[in-house]
Amino acid sequence: xxxxxxxxxxxxxxTGLMSYVRKSTSGSSAMDYNRFLNPFSAKREPSLxxxxxxIYANSPPGTIFLAGGLPNAGTFPFAETNVKLKDGTxxxxxxxxxxxxxQYQPTQGYPPLVKKLxxxxxxxxxxxxxxxxxxxxxxxxxxxxxxTIEMSLEEEEPIVVQDPIYTGTxxxxxxxxxxxxxxxxxxxxxxxxxxxxxLQNFFKDQDKRSSKGVPKLMYINPTGANxxxxxxxxxxxxxxxxxxxxxxxxxxxxxxYYFLHFQKENPVSFLSLDTEGRVMRYDSFSKVLSSGIRVGxxxxxxxLVKMLELHMQVSTLHTSSLTQVIIHNLLESWGPEDLHGHFxxxxxxxxxxxxxxxxxxxxxxxxxxxxxxxxxxxxLWIKVNDxxxxxxxxxERGAKKNVLFVPGRAFMTxxxxxxQYIRASYTVPTPEEIDTGMxxxxxxxxxxxxxxx
Amino acid sequence: MSGMRNMWQLSGQILRKQxxxxxxxxxxxxxxxxxxxxxxxxRELMRMLASxxxxxxxxxxxxxxxDTHPFxxxxxxxxxxxxxxxxxxxxxxALQYGPTEGHPDLLQKLRQFQERFHNPPGFDDRDVxxxxxxxxxxxxTIELCMDFGxxxxxxxxxxxxxxAMMRPYRPKFVTAAEDKxxxxxxxLREAINKYWSHGNxxxxxxxxxxxxxxxxxxxxxxxxxxxxxxxxxxxxxxxxxxxxxxYYFLHFDNSEPQSFLSLDEEGRVVRFDSFSKVFSSGLRxxxxxxxxxxxxxxxxHMQASVLHTSSLSQIIALQLLNQLGWDGFIKYMKKIRQFYMExxxxxxxxxxxxxxxxxxxxxxxxxxxLWIKVKGxxxxxEMVMSRGVHTKGxxxxxxxxxxxxxxxxxPYIRASYSLASYEDMDKGFARLAELIDEEQHHQAQR
Numbered sequence: 001x002x003x004x005x006x007x008x009x010x011x012x013x014x015t016g017l018m019s020y021v022r023k024s025t026s027g028s029s030a031m032d033y034n035r036f037l038n039p040f041s042a043k044r045e046p047s048l049x050x051x052x053x054x055i056y057a058n059s060p061p062g063t064i065f066l067a068g069g070l071p072n073a074g075t076f077p078f079a080e081t082n083v084k085l086k087d088g089t090x091x092x093x094x095x096x097x098x099x100x101x102x103q104y105q106p107t108q109g110y111p112p113l114v115k116k117l118x119x120x121x122x123x124x125x126x127x128x129x130x131x132x133x134x135x136x137x138x139x140x141x142x143x144x145x146x147x148t149i150e151m152s153l154e155e156e157e158p159i160v161v162q163d164p165i166y167t168g169t170x171x172x173x174x175x176x177x178x179x180x181x182x183x184x185x186x187x188x189x190x191x192x193x194x195x196x197x198x199l200q201n202f203f204k205d206q207d208k209r210s211s212k213g214v215p216k217l218m219y220i221n222p223t224g225a226n227x228x229x230x231x232x233x234x235x236x237x238x239x240x241x242x243x244x245x246x247x248x249x250x251x252x253x254x255x256x257y258y259f260l261h262f263q264k265e266n267p268v269s270f271l272s273l274d275t276e277g278r279v280m281r282y283d284s285f286s287k288v289l290s291s292g293i294r295v296g297x298x299x300x301x302x303x304l305v306k307m308l309e310l311h312m313q314v315s316t317l318h319t320s321s322l323t324q325v326i327i328h329n330l331l332e333s334w335g336p337e338d339l340h341g342h343f344x345x346x347x348x349x350x351x352x353x354x355x356x357x358x359x360x361x362x363x364x365x366x367x368x369x370x371x372x373x374x375x376x377x378x379x380l381w382i383k384v385n386d387x388x389x390x391x392x393x394x395x396e397r398g399a400k401k402n403v404l405f406v407p408g409r410a411f412m413t414x415x416x417x418x419x420q421y422i423r424a425s426y427t428v429p430t431p432e433e434i435d436t437g438m439x440x441x442x443x444x445x446x447x448x449x450x451x452x453x
Numbered sequence: 454m455s456g457m458r459n460m461w462q463l464s465g466q467i468l469r470k471q472x473x474x475x476x477x478x479x480x481x482x483x484x485x486x487x488x489x490x491x492x493x494x495x496r497e498l499m500r501m502l503a504s505x506x507x508x509x510x511x512x513x514x515x516x517x518x519x520d521t522h523p524f525x526x527x528x529x530x531x532x533x534x535x536x537x538x539x540x541x542x543x544x545x546x547a548l549q550y551g552p553t554e555g556h557p558d559l560l561q562k563l564r565q566f567q568e569r570f571h572n573p574p575g576f577d578d579r580d581v582x583x584x585x586x587x588x589x590x591x592x593x594t595i596e597l598c599m600d601f602g603x604x605x606x607x608x609x610x611x612x613x614x615x616x617a618m619m620r621p622y623r624p625k626f627v628t629a630a631e632d633k634x635x636x637x638x639x640x641l642r643e644a645i646n647k648y649w650s651h652g653n654x655x656x657x658x659x660x661x662x663x664x665x666x667x668x669x670x671x672x673x674x675x676x677x678x679x680x681x682x683x684x685x686x687x688x689x690x691x692x693x694x695x696x697x698x699x700y701y702f703l704h705f706d707n708s709e710p711q712s713f714l715s716l717d718e719e720g721r722v723v724r725f726d727s728f729s730k731v732f733s734s735g736l737r738x739x740x741x742x743x744x745x746x747x748x749x750x751x752x753x754h755m756q757a758s759v760l761h762t763s764s765l766s767q768i769i770a771l772q773l774l775n776q777l778g779w780d781g782f783i784k785y786m787k788k789i790r791q792f793y794m795e796x797x798x799x800x801x802x803x804x805x806x807x808x809x810x811x812x813x814x815x816x817x818x819x820x821x822x823l824w825i826k827v828k829g830x831x832x833x834x835e836m837v838m839s840r841g842v843h844t845k846g847x848x849x850x851x852x853x854x855x856x857x858x859x860x861x862x863x864p865y866i867r868a869s870y871s872l873a874s875y876e877d878m879d880k881g882f883a884r885l886a887e888l889i890d891e892e893q894h895h896q897a898q899r
Contacts, residue, residue, distance in 0.1 A: 040601075043621040048854040049613055056848055064881040066868045067848040069669070071730045071821065072796075075789045077531045077773065078733070084526040102733040139585050139737070139759040146758035155486070167495045171757035175489035226515065287517045290524065290548040292764030294585075314618040315592035316585040320763040321735025330523070346521045353518075378515055404501065404513040410494045424512045437510040 031277050033303040036216055036250055041151040044310040050107060073099045083326060087338075091329045101325035107312050109137030109297075110324035116331050117297050123336070125271045125281075127299075132277050134305040136312070139319040141256055141284035141296030146172045147308045148252060148280055148298070152217055153178060158202070160218040160249065162190045164381075164411035164421070166226040169219055169254070181215055182413040187372045189222060189232030192239035199247050218249045223267050224257030224377020227411045227423040231261060231375040234268045241273050249278065250304075256284035256296075259343045261376035262351045277301045285327065287378070288346055293323040350378065350427060353434075357426035360438035368445045378427045381408075384445055386452075389418035393448045403440040461746045463578050463720070474688065475575075476720045479746040482659050482693055487597045493756040496553055519545045529769065537772040539765075547768040553752050553761050555583030555740070559771040563740050569779060571715040571724075573742070578720060580748035584755070585762045587699050587727030587739030592618050593751045594695060594723055594741075595660075599624065604648060604658040608636040610824070610855035610865065612669045612697065615662055626857035627658055633815045635668055635675035638682035645690060661692045666710050667700035670855050670867040671824045672817020674704050677711045684716050692721065693747075699727035699739070702786040704819035705794045720744045728770055730821075731786065736766035793821060793871065800870035800878055807882040811889045821871040824852075829893040832862035836892045847884040 034042075052067045081093040081101065093101050100110060108114055118135055127133060138144040145168075153159060153176045161169065163182030173180070181202060183195045203214065220240070222232035232240075244251050253270040261267060271281045280300035289295075296319075298305060312318065331339065354373075357380055361371060370383045384390055394407040408421025424441075426434060461480035480488070498513050505511065526540040527547070539547050546556065554560060563581045573579060584590035595618050599605065604625040607615065611628075627648045629640035648658070661683075665675040675683075687694050696713040704710055714724045723743035728736060739762075741748060755761065777785055800823050801816050808814075814825045827833050837851040852865025866885075873881065 040621050043623065045617065045620065047613065047617050049850060052848060052850060055842060059842065059848070060846065063842075063846040063848060064873070064877050064884065065848045066870075066873055066878070066881050067850045068869050068872060069821070070869075070872055071734055072792070072871045073733075075730075075792055076733045077533070077785070078529055079532045080530040082526075082528045082530070083524065085523050086525045087523065100735075102735045104729075104734045139762075142757070143759045167493055168757060171491070171493040171753075174491055175486045177489055286550075288521070290522050290765075291517055291550045292546070292548045294759065294761075294763045314588070314614055316589045316737065316759065318737070319585075320737045320766050322733070322769075323763055323765060326527075342523060349518070349521060378517070399501075399509075402506075402508045403510045404498070404505070406495065406498065406513045425515055426512075427518050428514065428516050429510065429512055433510050434512070437512045440510065 031301065033301060035248070036152045036304060037307060038152055038154045041307055041311070044307065044314075046310060047313045050313055053106070070104055073103045076102050078102060081322075083329070085330065085333075089330075089333045091333055093325060093329070097325060097329075101322045103321060105318045105321045105324065107136070107309050107318050109135075109318065110321060110328060113137065113324045113328040113331075116328060120331075121271070121283075121299055124266065125269050127271045127279075128275050129277060132301055133299055134302040135297055135299045136305050136308055137319055137324060138296045138298055138308075138312070139294045139316050140286060141254070141282040141298070142168055142172075143294075143316070144280075144282050144296055144298035144308065145169065145252060145254055147311050148300075148304070149173060149176075149217070151304070151307050151311065152250070157213060158215040160195070160198070160215050161413060162220055162225065163413045164227055164408065165219070165413055166221055166254070167410050169221075170413075180413040185225065185228060185230050187228075187230050187375070189225065189230045189236055190220060190240060192236050192243065195240060195243055199243060203247065216248070216250060217252055218244060219252045219254065220270070221254045222270065223255055224260055224374065224379075226257075226377065227379050227406070227408070227421075228381040229372075229374025229377045229379055231263070231267060237268065237270055237273060241270060244278055245276055251279045253279055253281040255282060256287055257377040258283065259288050260347065260350055260378065262347060262354065263375060271299060280304060288343060289327065289330070293326075294319055295323050295327055353426045354380070356431050357424065357434050357438070360435050363435075364438045364442040365445070368442055378425055380424045380426060382422050382424060382441075384420050384422065384448075387420055387445065387448050388452070390420060390422050390448075393444055394422055397447065398441075398444055401440050401444055403437050403444070405441070460749060463745060474719055476744070479744060481691075482598050482747070483750065484598060484600045487750055487754070490750065490753045490757070492753055496756045496760075500552070516550055519549060522548045524548060527765075535776060537769060537776070539768060539772075543768060547765040549764060551761050551764045551767070553582075553756050554580070555761065556764065556767045556771065559583060559767045562771060562774050566774070567714070567742055570709060571712050573714045573722075574716075574718050575720065578745055579742055580745045581740055581742045582748055582752055582755075583762050583767060584725075584739045584741050584751075585759050586729060586734075586737045587697065587725040587741075588614060589759070589762075590725045590739055590741035590751065591615065591695065591697055593754050594725075594743075594747070595619060595622075596754070597747065597750050598660055598693070600656075602656070603660075604656055606641070606645070606658050606661040606692065607857055608663065608668070609857060610670055610852060611662065611857070612664050613850075613854040615664075615697065616855070616857060628857045631668070631671055631673055633673055634679055635665060635671075635673040636663060636679070636683060638679055638686060641683060641686055645686070658690065659693060660695060661687055662695045662697065663713070664697045664700075665713065666698055667703050667817065667819025667821075669700070669820065670822050670850070670852075670865075672815070672820045672822055674706065674710060674818040680711065680713055680716060684713060684721075687721050688719055694722045696722050696724040698725060699730055700820045701726065703730055703790060703793055703821070705790060705797070706818070714742060723747060731789070732770055732773060736763070736769065738762055738766045738770055793819075796870040797823075799875055800868065803875075803878045803882045806879075807886040808889070811886055811893075821869055823868045823870060825866050825868060827864045827866065827889055827892075830864055830889065830896060833864055833866055833892075836888055837866055840891070841885075841888055845884040845888055847881045847888070849885070 158179040160181045284296040391407040406423040408419040529537040609628045629644040727739040850867040852863040853859040
């Protein structure tokens, strides 16, 4: 290990990571992970000091470590932390657990939490070939997604995305001036036929794997897609997975609403189907435990997760230790049953809010708009009848009417095209606010139709 | 500067009165990728929410409901006997999504902080944002500005993290050795002239990176006179100064150093502060201060990546700062300074005891590290990484980690005095002495 670092230090080409990448592909002969690294990220190298820390962790007792860069946690002003949960559970951090919460942690994450989340993933998804995967805790799942795209995408390279698409993903992709290959979705998620057609068209005259300028990444938000609320069915996932294999695509499974579904069972994820090692999965605690504390986790093939680690080593270092230790304690205190119970209570909570909005929509918008019942997530995706584009209606006239929605154009892969949709969120407003809001929307739509005449 | 101004341009009205050469167009410093970044429309909508009147019904945001957060209260008991309790509304904001740039109350406090400690000229043209540790601000600034093959100015030695950040760009490092006061202006000029004299060099360097207080690894503290000279060099060469200052309060002097930010009449300084050595490294809370166009660009990148740094960390830091007040904060930092100074003193003694004639070092003026030059050994890599680890059971960092060119032989090692017990320091240096003796013996035989 030492000599690998040394070699990569001394030579101008980074042998350290690439030989790691080559070794790791031996487990799955189909996957060449080198293909998914852009030339920039391929040049990242491990931090010698972070590697030294790992060496120390495995060194014999009695080894004296004067190589660290840690401040002394004794200088931090905290003596003890006590956390009370709503269900009455309490836990406190002091001594070593407090020090862990206040000190630098390994980039991958607070080790007990990483261990727990690995157990969680195995239990929840039971991915095939688990030994080929690694996990890393990120400052929110979006940072994992962002760093993956920054690792892989090259300038002007196309990327397959579901359409409409989460605006955050657009923001990540935009600077690359990437050509988006939009795949339509309906209430059951991305349409495999549309995907097949789009890929066939694109690759008509190009060799699948070797050309530059072919898509390598496919972004999917399968559960409670933002903004449509669609839930991708298992049958479709299997078809889409087959296509990903055929065209050698990585599937970026962005699943922050995975536990916010209104179905009987948890959906079956792409990760569970991943026989070839082509899924990078992004999980989040933002919608189920807390959004502000920034904890997400990435599960994916070892060489690719390792690349994310290298980028994090020089940027965020790791997500807040305090957050990680608190989450770990919470998961320990609760155990899998209580956690499951918590998810169920959240699902019930949001389902009732969804239903309040659906009732209000029926009451005020019948005849004016159409929508399908979202099976997961936080949003209602409303198609306004007889209105060509909702942008000004929402942003100007809606604002004047003291009601704010998101115009559908924000989610279109081609924002220059008119869009009839708006996105309404049912998570936070009170029932009264939802009622008033939808009533104002009805007025807005009627006025808009008059304006158009 | 008529009418239409794009995001990279400032009017510079305030600074222009003092210095006509103030920067008004930052697009020169920014790479094409970053120029393509746009604000995320949803985050912009969040801004509207923050300033909307209570009459507005907001069905636009994608916020989870705070009822679903399982936390009721978090209490932080402090060593001085006081405590910080987060419950109700305060806990809600600690657990909820917030603005990308940071919690407004914290930002206000940080702006006051910067005014108090640095009083930057033309502060109104600058923004302050909270980052996930000081390093993420720095990393994003490198990612904002650098292009493949760019020349970039760094001291030798310099912080290994920033070298790692830059290396994927395969930069041309324009560098000069530090002396006991840090980067030497005269050597810096020489290095820049040498770079240009190569003739084929087409690109002008745009960035100058410094870690001016208790520099990692050398422990030097740059005096204000040098800073003024280096600032002039930056003006002459149209450079941005990346002032990376996580050890700003960890100097061993009686009063805080004067920063580059305090001298910045032309709008060239991007400053990175950190709470990692102050309140807690685990909180991941730093803040970046710089010209508005650059900070805004970093904000756009954060919108697409981390969204914002932990709200919980922000609220804790805010409460701490409020409870301490400025005088309390300064007293508090004095104690920390004292703590590290005693440890430095001890390691210096131990070094003197074991390393006489075996090595040279300057007693650091701040920070957590001793930067040791081994005598009679050309290159310490194998000595440290192989024999040190496996044979003697002692670990240091070989100096190569801090060199822009790690392929050159390097006789330096870095030792940290922040954590080790005094007993371990003694043992560790005794082992180092043996290591060096053996190494010198080997070298003599070859």
